[in-house]
Amino acid sequence: MRVRGHNGARAYSSVVSRTPAPWPPVPTELPEPHPDAPAAGTDLPPHYAFCFGCGDKQGDGLHLRAKVGGEHTIRSRFTVTEAHQGAPGLAHGGLLACAFDEALGTTVGHLLRKPAVTGKLETDFLLPVPVGTTLVIDAHLDGVAGRKVYASAEGRLGADGPVAVRARALFVVVELKHFLDNGREADLRAVAADPSLLGSRPVELNP
Numbered sequence: 001m002r003v004r005g006h007n008g009a010r011a012y013s014s015v016v017s018r019t020p021a022p023w024p025p026v027p028t029e030l031p032e033p034h035p036d037a038p039a040a041g042t043d044l045p046p047h048y049a050f051c052f053g054c055g056d057k058q059g060d061g062l063h064l065r066a067k068v069g070g071e072h073t074i075r076s077r078f079t080v081t082e083a084h085q086g087a088p089g090l091a092h093g094g095l096l097a098c099a100f101d102e103a104l105g106t107t108v109g110h111l112l113r114k115p116a117v118t119g120k121l122e123t124d125f126l127l128p129v130p131v132g133t134t135l136v137i138d139a140h141l142d143g144v145a146g147r148k149v150y151a152s153a154e155g156r157l158g159a160d161g162p163v164a165v166r167a168r169a170l171f172v173v174v175e176l177k178h179f180l181d182n183g184r185e186a187d188l189r190a191v192a193a194d195p196s197l198l199g200s201r202p203v204e205l206n207p
């Protein structure tokens, strides 16, 4: 059914339907884990100390912590603090989306051992997430089609709580050049001077 948006633009109601589209949207393969992929049970280090999602050097960041689950899964935890509010006592939806971007990106990066960036991220917010909650996010690598990598996740209010947020994303594998060409020079130099700022990297970064 066709509907009109508030600005008169023509749109399809299916765009905002709760009925999920097929996923992954294209034929994919599920690769064997990379030989250097961390084993089940491994606690993963922050991938970049200044990352808003996982970095130790971002005071009000999300401080997501991730642990490898099965061959294609990673479990992340994120505790919502006062700094993450959107409404009184409730997490901001954009920050929840950030947590899923991080959890999904960590899953793709660590299991495939390739640099990839988010091309598309969809989120379904099912329940409000109160300050003080630890969101437990189980992310799954769903399939690979060339450079395109599909992953999905659900987040619970505590390990055994109800599902509050679901997300799925397309990541696109890129060369390291992507970061070197586009990153701010001062930050690239800081990483070159102190490689420990990058907790995980497939190759040496030497700008």
Ligand SMILES: CCCCC/C=C\C/C=C\C/C=C\C/C=C\CCCC(=O)SCCNC(=O)CCNC(=O)[C@H](O)C(C)(C)COP(=O)(O)OP(=O)(O)OC[C@H]1O[C@@H](n2cnc3c(N)ncnc32)[C@H](O)[C@@H]1OP(=O)(O)O
Pocket: 047, 053, 101, 102, 103, 104, 105, 106, 107, 108, 109, 110, 113, 114, 115, 116, 117, 118, 119, 120, 146, 147, 148, 170, 172, 174, 176, 179, 200, 201, 202, 205
């Ligand atoms: C510093 C080194 C780090 C290395 C680390 C590596 C491993 C270490 C382990 C772990 C890492 C751990 C954790 C990571 C944690 C968190 C991750 C957060 C990730 C982010 O937060 S990252 C920031 C936000 N992100 C961006 O900043 C991207 C901006 N963007 C671009 O840079 C380009 O846009 C790009 C590169 C995406 C594509 O550009 P491009 O020119 O290379 O390729 P192209 O356009 O041809 O797309 C190729 C195919 O993807 C399809 N495609 C693309 N976009 C699509 C869309 N939106 N919807 C549907 N399909 C799409 C095309 O349709 C085509 O499909 P097809 O091949 O079938 O035609």
